Amino acid sequence: MTRAREPGMASDYIVYGGAGTGSVAVEAALTLAGAPYRVEETDWRKDGEAYATVNPMRQLPALVLPTGELMTESAAILIHLADSHPGRGCRPPSPHPCDPGSSAG
């Protein structure tokens, strides 16, 4: 695992995760969105100390936004990516039969 973003670094998304960490959903959403990103392969069992400088909760996945802000919690990350990349298929079409208040909801 390398260091977090420094001022002036290219503003791609950075996904902290890897095999077995649930980061694949975040990578899939970024790919659907056509957003440039790189994966920092991180193992919370081995890299805990170093990773705590990025995410004090030491949980994976985590996403560093192009703004440099850190997001954690997979569901929140996926909703944020869907909101910030409309029309890229990151969320079901709306209105959706399962939407609250819809006849099927």
Ligand SMILES: N[C@@H](CCC(=O)N[C@@H](CS)C(=O)NCC(=O)O)C(=O)O
């Ligand atoms: N609620 C978090 C859960 C994340 C989570 O528990 N990730 C595991 C890896 S799959 C982890 O980081 N475990 C290490 C720990 O909890 O210290 C999310 O949805 O992203």
